[in-house]
Amino acid sequence: xxxxxxxxxxxxxxxxxxxEPGALIPGEKDLAEEFGCARATVNRALRQLAEAGLLExxxxxxxxxxxxxxxxxxxxxxxxxxxxxQRGKAYxxxxxxxxxxxxxxxxxxxxxxxxxxxxxxxxxxxxxxxxPFMFEDRWINTLTVPxxxxxxxxxxxxNEWLVENALFTHGSISFSAAGATKYQAQQLAIEPEDAVFIxxxxxxxxxxxxxxxxLAYTQDFKMRTQI
Amino acid sequence: xxxxxxxxxxxxxxxxxxxEPGALIPGEKDLAEEFGCARATVNRALRQLAEAGLLExxxxxxxxxxxxxxxxxxxxxxxxxxxxxQRGKAYxxxxxxxxxxxxxxxxxxxxxxxxxxxxxxxxxxxxxxxxPFMFEDRWINTLTVPxxxxxxxxxxxxNEWLVENALFTHGSISFSAAGATKYQAQQLAIEPEDAVFIxxxxxxxxxxxxxxxxLAYTQDFKMRTQI
DNA sequence: GAGTGGTCTAGACCACACA
DNA sequence: GTGTGGTCTAGACCACTCT
Numbered sequence: 001x002x003x004x005x006x007x008x009x010x011x012x013x014x015x016x017x018x019x020e021p022g023a024l025i026p027g028e029k030d031l032a033e034e035f036g037c038a039r040a041t042v043n044r045a046l047r048q049l050a051e052a053g054l055l056e057x058x059x060x061x062x063x064x065x066x067x068x069x070x071x072x073x074x075x076x077x078x079x080x081x082x083x084x085x086q087r088g089k090a091y092x093x094x095x096x097x098x099x100x101x102x103x104x105x106x107x108x109x110x111x112x113x114x115x116x117x118x119x120x121x122x123x124x125x126x127x128x129x130x131x132p133f134m135f136e137d138r139w140i141n142t143l144t145v146p147x148x149x150x151x152x153x154x155x156x157x158x159n160e161w162l163v164e165n166a167l168f169t170h171g172s173i174s175f176s177a178a179g180a181t182k183y184q185a186q187q188l189a190i191e192p193e194d195a196v197f198i199x200x201x202x203x204x205x206x207x208x209x210x211x212x213x214x215l216a217y218t219q220d221f222k223m224r225t226q227i
Numbered sequence: 228x229x230x231x232x233x234x235x236x237x238x239x240x241x242x243x244x245x246x247e248p249g250a251l252i253p254g255e256k257d258l259a260e261e262f263g264c265a266r267a268t269v270n271r272a273l274r275q276l277a278e279a280g281l282l283e284x285x286x287x288x289x290x291x292x293x294x295x296x297x298x299x300x301x302x303x304x305x306x307x308x309x310x311x312x313q314r315g316k317a318y319x320x321x322x323x324x325x326x327x328x329x330x331x332x333x334x335x336x337x338x339x340x341x342x343x344x345x346x347x348x349x350x351x352x353x354x355x356x357x358x359p360f361m362f363e364d365r366w367i368n369t370l371t372v373p374x375x376x377x378x379x380x381x382x383x384x385x386n387e388w389l390v391e392n393a394l395f396t397h398g399s400i401s402f403s404a405a406g407a408t409k410y411q412a413q414q415l416a417i418e419p420e421d422a423v424f425i426x427x428x429x430x431x432x433x434x435x436x437x438x439x440x441x442l443a444y445t446q447d448f449k450m451r452t453q454i
Numbered sequence: 455g456a457g458t459g460g461t462c463t464a465g466a467c468c469a470c471a472c473a
Numbered sequence: 474g475t476g477t478g479g480t481c482t483a484g485a486c487c488a489c490t491c492t
Binding site: 228229230264265266267268271285286287288 | 480482483484488489490491492
């Protein structure tokens with residue numbers, strides 16, 4: 001009996017309501033005995049179901065079927081070039097502007113930057129088969145990533161350079177919809193106020209921010225995943 | 228040495244480039260020896276890093292540091308009431324319409340419905356502190372979920388009823404931006420063509436579709452997570 | 455064929471949360 | 474205290490894949 005088999009059996013019992021939502025299920029030892037396998041095998045199966053939100057486990061309290069399962073959707077965050085190529089299109093990009101500047105307050109606060117320093121501000125248009133695909137507005141912390149100033153960003157864009165050269169330890173990401181600004185609209189070849197899909201991401205190396213980036217996708221962009 | 232400690236050490240070596248992107252790292256046996264723990268402990272640590280996209284593992288081929296890590300963002304898919312309450316607001320909803328109807332082709336194709344049957348079509352406005360929060364347009368397969376027709380949906384909305392009474396085995400979800408339709412705009416108290424955040428979700432019980440739902444959120448809605 | 459990761463086992467001890 | 478899940482161990486066998 002593999003852990004996948006145990007997991008499948010347990011999942012069946014949940015979906016067929018043999019074990020009702022909120023109910024306590026047998027302990028690992030009992031299940032191991034029933035399925036004829038080691039407790040570690042049951043543990044792995046149940047642990048993963050708990051991570052998926054279907055079970056709630058507590059030491060001493062036992063394992064319960066979640067009443068209102070909070071299912072998890074996992075999105076792949078890959079570099080833009082791969083996103084485009086996965087759609088079977090040719091990737092290219094234009095660096096629209098790239099300069100050192102003092103970031104506005106909202107940016108420096110979000111990146112926890114000390115005041116007075118100048119940081120790198122890059123605007124890039126990413127294209128699929130030569131047509132506008134996504135507009136990127138990025139600030140990069142020059143204190144955390146000083147080497148970037150020496151890098152050649154004509155062949156490799158900032159996104160890819162950072163992914164290879166400044167691995168982040170953690171970050172946050174948000175998804176939303178907004179009306180396109182005039183500049184975004186002009187670059188993406190749409191009308192101002194047309195809906196765009198916004199991804200905002202900030203990444204960190206322990207306590208130091210690396211970059212804060214806002215991506216604007218045209219309306220036909222969909223982010224998909226399985227649950 | 229716990230698996231978390233092993234994982235932390237490995238992660239450090241990756242972020243400090245002791246092991247470069249693309250490089251082969253020592254085998255599990257060697258690492259177990261170095262860290263003074265069992266191979267299973269190393270295995271668990273590395274397996275999880277591989278799931279996170281930082282490592283690539285192959286039998287016989289060994290373990291490599293991923294060159295272009297595809298990081299995973301995990302979004303919690305909870306019921307709308309919880310979403311609203313987590314924002315510290317009072318939840319309420321209006322059922323705008325609820326009737327049996329023959330679904331349009333796009334819907335019946337996506338839900339793999341045999342032609343000719345009527346299914347339940349529900350439109351709901353979800354509110355936070357009495358103000359429009361999200362507009363929901365849902366089709367429910369009456370063949371898979373016949374009991375729903377008897378349910379009282381005045382107290383509990385369709386979403387919550389389904390979560391409790393028709394656990395899904397799998398599904399797909401997509402996120403995008405769009406201009407609001409006239410009807411959506413009217414219900415959400417915004418202007419037509421204003422940007423709305425769209426979540427489209429379909430859920431299944433093995434081969435049978437349960438429901439297909441399109442959620443339209445107003446512009447101030449952001450979906451956040453950590454990576 | 456051989457080397458790597460993937461998994462299972464049986465037993466043990468620990469950590470937490472409840473009485 | 475006591476019972477549950479969380480984890481570690483040492484050893485074993487299997488599955489994949491590269492040569």
